[in-house]
Amino acid sequence: PVRVISLANQKGGVGKTSTAVNLAMALRLLGHRVLVVDMDPQGNATTAFDIDHDPGTPSVYDVLVNGKPLRDVVQETQWSGLAVVPATVDLAGAEVELVSELGREARLRNALQQYLHECEQSGPRYDFVFVDCPPSLGLLTVNALTAVTEVLVPLQCEYYALEGLGQLLSSVNLVKEHLNPQLRVSGVLLTMFDGRTKLAPQVVADAREHLPELVLDTLVPRSVRVSEAPSHGQTVLTYDPRSSGAQAYLAVAREFREKGLST
Amino acid sequence: PVRVISLANQKGGVGKTSTAVNLAMALRLLGHRVLVVDMDPQGNATTAFDIDHDPGTPSVYDVLVNGKPLRDVVQETQWSGLAVVPATVDLAGAEVELVSELGREARLRNALQQYLHECEQSGPRYDFVFVDCPPSLGLLTVNALTAVTEVLVPLQCEYYALEGLGQLLSSVNLVKEHLNPQLRVSGVLLTMFDGRTKLAPQVVADAREHLPELVLDTLVPRSVRVSEAPSHGQTVLTYDPRSSGAQAYLAVAREFREKGLST
Ligand SMILES: Nc1ncnc2c1ncn2[C@@H]1O[C@H](COP(=O)(O)OP(=O)(O)OP(=O)(O)O)[C@@H](O)[C@H]1O
Numbered sequence: 001p002v003r004v005i006s007l008a009n010q011k012g013g014v015g016k017t018s019t020a021v022n023l024a025m026a027l028r029l030l031g032h033r034v035l036v037v038d039m040d041p042q043g044n045a046t047t048a049f050d051i052d053h054d055p056g057t058p059s060v061y062d063v064l065v066n067g068k069p070l071r072d073v074v075q076e077t078q079w080s081g082l083a084v085v086p087a088t089v090d091l092a093g094a095e096v097e098l099v100s101e102l103g104r105e106a107r108l109r110n111a112l113q114q115y116l117h118e119c120e121q122s123g124p125r126y127d128f129v130f131v132d133c134p135p136s137l138g139l140l141t142v143n144a145l146t147a148v149t150e151v152l153v154p155l156q157c158e159y160y161a162l163e164g165l166g167q168l169l170s171s172v173n174l175v176k177e178h179l180n181p182q183l184r185v186s187g188v189l190l191t192m193f194d195g196r197t198k199l200a201p202q203v204v205a206d207a208r209e210h211l212p213e214l215v216l217d218t219l220v221p222r223s224v225r226v227s228e229a230p231s232h233g234q235t236v237l238t239y240d241p242r243s244s245g246a247q248a249y250l251a252v253a254r255e256f257r258e259k260g261l262s263t
Numbered sequence: 264p265v266r267v268i269s270l271a272n273q274k275g276g277v278g279k280t281s282t283a284v285n286l287a288m289a290l291r292l293l294g295h296r297v298l299v300v301d302m303d304p305q306g307n308a309t310t311a312f313d314i315d316h317d318p319g320t321p322s323v324y325d326v327l328v329n330g331k332p333l334r335d336v337v338q339e340t341q342w343s344g345l346a347v348v349p350a351t352v353d354l355a356g357a358e359v360e361l362v363s364e365l366g367r368e369a370r371l372r373n374a375l376q377q378y379l380h381e382c383e384q385s386g387p388r389y390d391f392v393f394v395d396c397p398p399s400l401g402l403l404t405v406n407a408l409t410a411v412t413e414v415l416v417p418l419q420c421e422y423y424a425l426e427g428l429g430q431l432l433s434s435v436n437l438v439k440e441h442l443n444p445q446l447r448v449s450g451v452l453l454t455m456f457d458g459r460t461k462l463a464p465q466v467v468a469d470a471r472e473h474l475p476e477l478v479l480d481t482l483v484p485r486s487v488r489v490s491e492a493p494s495h496g497q498t499v500l501t502y503d504p505r506s507s508g509a510q511a512y513l514a515v516a517r518e519f520r521e522k523g524l525s526t
Pocket residue numbers: 011012013014015016017018019040044133134135191192193220221222223224226227228245273274275276398421422423
């Protein structure tokens with residue numbers, strides 16, 4: 001069955017988009033078919049796959065606000081087996097536009113379930129769906145958390161990282177309680193690890209102590225190649241496969257794939 | 264007259280908090296009295312000054328939602344001449360709680376104007392007020408943009424940085440048009456500059472080309488000391504004054520102080 005996962009953390013710049021994009025590509029390289037849904041009005045995941053997101057491009061906005069079917073906005077990337085639901089800047093208005101709509105929290109879930117159901121009949125058959133979230137716990141993130149069964153939390157190896165985690169976990173519990181009983185945090189991925197600093201090993205130790213079982217064994221190092229790749233319209237896996245960043249995301253893919261089997 | 268400035272950028276992790284905190288301390292070292300208002304539910308600016316922000320601490324939430332006077336929540340830090348209006352996790356609920364309230368966008372402005380008016384009568388006389396924003400363009404950021412006269416935009420020297428800038432500038436214009444005619448972007452500060460990468464100099468050149476006049480001359484380098492300081496309850500200025508990060512923020516303070524004089 002398809003695994004549907006959101007990347008969420010209201011702390012900004014922790015590697016949500018980089019993880020959605022690079023983990024998706026790594027899983028594709030391991031032979032899986034993957035869909036990435038971009039729920040961030042900035043559209044960074046859309047850009048990372050070299051997909052146009054000018055205003056007016058059919059996007060997740062049309063799905064949420066106008067009820068357009070997902071099948072009408074999904075785009076294939078240049079890499080077969082990897083598709084994207086783009087985000088455009090219109091999405092910034094969706095939170096306000098949906099506030100008083102009926103079923104506002106479940107718009108993405110309904111559209112995604114419909115699409116995945118059609119895919120079972122007539123393809124494509126995805127193995128993984130990743131939903132990239134903006135750095136907030138507003139209606140867009142709530143839509144994502146309602147639509148998925150797993151949350152993968154990227155956690156930057158920096159001091160402020162652990163501060164916001166309590167808020168995130170309680171938001172996940174609220175959504176689980178009121179909107180999506182199947183929701184669970186399936187993993188915490190430590191990102192931008194820089195072993196030369198005193199701080200990073202402390203954050204790792206703290207995270208493993210606070211969240212035993214959840215923190216993935218694989219750490220993603222800070223690697224310039226990861227931040228350079230999007231400027232070439234590439235993921236780090238295709239931009240520089242031998243880099244420490246690419247190798248780490250391949251290891252994350254293997255670990256994440258295995259970890260899911262046991263549940 | 265007091266200058267009132269917000270740090271805004273919906274892109275996450277670009278250095279909004281680090282700039283609010285370190286620029287405030289640098290200006291204090293140059294002899295000015297500074298207030299920092301934390302409008303981010305994560306409370307990172309509050310933590311950076313070693314101020315407690317457990318739920319229940321009097322905070323900016325009480326000001327926005329319950330109409331508490333700012334004077335009742337302002338706290339002195341351990342450094343004289345530097346005060347903070349704390350944020351607590353309750354603030355995460357404020358956006359939803361304020362949605363249908365009258366004058367929801369002007370709650371901070373009214374409270375701040377009241378407080379600064381009282382300060383003219385009976386002190387303390389601030390020279391600068393910085394308002395730190397969360398990484399979104401929701402009601403908390405709109406409150407901040409309505410309450411200030413200047414916006415200082417931290418821009419990370421990374422690829423995704425320029426993507427969201429158009430959205431931010433149009434939000435500033437919307438607030439200027441409907442809520443705060445005095446609002447202007449007074450500066451763009453390039454942060455986390457790492458000269459060893461190919462990318463950073465390109466982002467700098469792009470930013471200077473797109474935003475002539477606005478980009479500050481001073482670049483803030485990527486410096487581990489900046490990210491380590493908050494784990495010691497310090498700013499980088501007091502944690503390691505000789506570090507490249509501390510020196511850069513002192514130079515930013517001098518440039519920013521001068522730049523304001525001319526307008
Ligand atoms: N392992 C890494 N090494 C070096 N740089 C990285 C790494 N992961 C991400 N980055 C860079 O750090 C910045 C923040 O990452 P990213 O945009 O993926 O975070 P995010 O959580 O999606 O941000 P936002 O909160 O704005 O959505 C980006 O410029 C990205 O290229």
